[in-house]
Amino acid sequence: MNDLLTIILPMIILIAGGLLMLMLGLAKNATVRLNLPTITLAVIVFALLITLCPYLFGCPKISPDTSVKLTTLGRFVTFITLAIGALLVLVGFRPDRSQDDPEKSIAGEYFAMMLFSLSGMLMIAVANNLIVLFLGMELVSIPTYVMVGLSRRHDHAREAALKYFFLGAMAAAIMVYGFSFLYGLAGSTNLDVISEAINAGHFTGMQSIAFSLIIVGLCFKIAAVPMHFYAADVYQGAASPVTALLAFLPKLAGFYGLILIISLIEWPLLSNKLPVTVGIIIGLLAALTMTLGNALALMQKNVKRILAYSSIAHSGYMMIALLIGTANNGSGIASLLFYISVYAISTIGAFGILSLIERDGEEAQQLSDLNGLAKQHPALAAALAVCVFSLIGMPLTGGFIGKFTVFSSLVTGGAVGTMRYTSIVLLIMGVVNAAIAAGYYLRIIAACYIDDGAFTAKVRIKPPQAIAIALAVALTIILGVAPQFLASPAAKAASEFSTDIQIPIQQTIKKADTAFAINE
16 A cells, blocks of 8 residues: 555545535435434444554654654554544434434534544644644544534524624734744755754744744634634533534644644753743643633632633643653653543533533523433533532542643652753642642532522433543543553653654554554
8 A cells, every 4th residue: 555645544534534524414315314423423433444454553664854754652542542432433323403304404514524524634744744733633623613602403503603703803913924934944845854943943932932932823723822712602602512522623733733833943942951931831831821811710610611711721731741742751741631632521521411401492502401310310420520520520430540640750850950840840730730720620510419499400311421521530530540551652652753663564564552542
């Protein structure tokens, strides 16, 4: 098989699946339209199997000046994207209330946009060029603008989609403006060439401007300060399954883009080897993001707005790991990958449960909508409690391990040079903010178990959604008790980041010991 085709085959499968969804969505046969979620799930599983196929374990021998490059980290991110994408399909098996009426169903457009967005993340995972990276970012983002507007037949959804689109366009313009500075400095859009040009000279003021613009632009994807202000309105306006996707896919795209851009210079960012410009920017944004997110979440009574502002706070925790990056055997990137995975699983579980609860034909929004849930539906209340405990970072959940790995990477790899005091300050702020977050998370659990009032909302659940919630809860607990199932592959992928492993396919098949890495 052609090496380039080997790299982009999963992406081609998803794009072809998206086009198929658009055509099948117009089918006159109601059975076909009702089976669109199943077909979408089959497409993602097929792409996942292709990704896991031992034939693809070896990195193809691609010329250094190519625009795409398959690394162990890229393969790991591809796997995580498709695995959680399958979970998102199950959660959104009924993308809107009209799904029960095939004539009004928006399933074709909904699942097509989901597949296109997932394919954009796969493009980012193999990007080795600023143009490919930008195209991947927009392919992730543009379908989500459509999904927000499609997901609910309500003015709030259309308003949220409009805000999301215009702010996304502004962020993309800022990011690509930063890209233009890097191109002007290096004379190439290839990331390897740009890295060589930067490392050959001094860290100039022009390069500082370029990195600052790019970081600010990517902050929109991860909902971090100063591009965070859209999150609450968009999360509240979109249907819960779409909100679950927004909490994961753009965030993963943004952080992976930051990894690619920051890797053009040297990690850790808090060292004496570099001017501290980028390190100060990331550290300052991390502190502001987690503090502001938690402070605003404490003021909310709307559950989706609480989770929106908490998403901002979680981005702040994850940005701490960027300061370490590939230093210390990739501990920063490994902890970031683990954190964002367990965060996505817990968030998908929480939003999946909210999507099942209806009051007056609308999804649960207020904390009062959850009053009495534990008495009427104890299984749902328990599942929501597990997901929320993980978001808090309670022991025996994946969220606890995620926070522990992020903070420990800062301790072991960040307290170096003259910036060690910055590392200590960030560590203290991270721990304090994690404790503050328990205040608003526990209000969600209290609404289910403690607050008085009869549960008057309706619960509508289908088997695929029940399976998705059960999987989310099970994975949250498993990754809290036995984190090595995800942490070990993440560490292996991070330690080999940016290293092309030139192993013949025949040797690869014999030596592959996991789905993510190769023993050389």
